[in-house]
Amino acid sequence: MANGLIFYWLSWMLWIVITFFLNKSFIRTMAACFTLAMIFLAETYINLMSLKISLSYILLLGLLIVFQAKKKQLLLHTFTAFSVAVGYMGTLIWVNFTPLNLFFPSDAVIFVVLLLLISNIISKPKSRLVAGSLGITVGEIGYSLISIYYGYKDIVGDMGFFDLLTPVVGVIFIHTYIIEARRKANKSNIITRQKLRKNA
Secondary structure, eight states, rough: OOOSSHHHHHHHHHHHHHHHHHOSSSHHHHHHHHHHHHHHTOOOOEEETTEEHHHHHHHHHHHHHHHTTTSSSSHHHHHHHHHHHHHHHHHHHHHSGGGGGGGHHHHHHHHHHHHHHHHHHHOOOHHHHHHHHHHHHHHHHHHHHHHTTTOOOOOEHHHHHHHHHHHHHHHHHHHHHHHHHHHHHHHHHHHEEEEHHOOO
């Protein structure tokens, strides 16, 4: 699927959650504005040499680089993002240049492989969001450069890319949220038990 339906649906859902369910803050305002910018600029392209690059892609790449630069152990996180990028490029080449897509839906195969790759390469749940997304985003431009050499794709960050990225990020986010919720619940239970023991 390359028509952007998944991307637009999930992005608008995210914007609704940010705008109407989060507490008012500077971060909420910036997140809402960023989401709207991603939606409205997704199909706006600029020409760079022989490439057409989506403005949303550039915006996303810039934000991810900023987040990545603020990480501790920058070298390690950069290496993991690079590993995801290589895995992303390899998966696209494997799916699109072999008969595999005749037997399985290509988007489903890429989605599953990316989730397994990110989950196994990056151990910390919170790091998976930034390093995983950065790896996929960098891998997109790498794959586009390879495709151009063989006379194929010349668009970086098309709707097919965003239709792949958003479900992967969504699943990682939900998984991270569940892990954090369990951790807080366990911590709360421990504190409650300690209080009960003191009062007993």
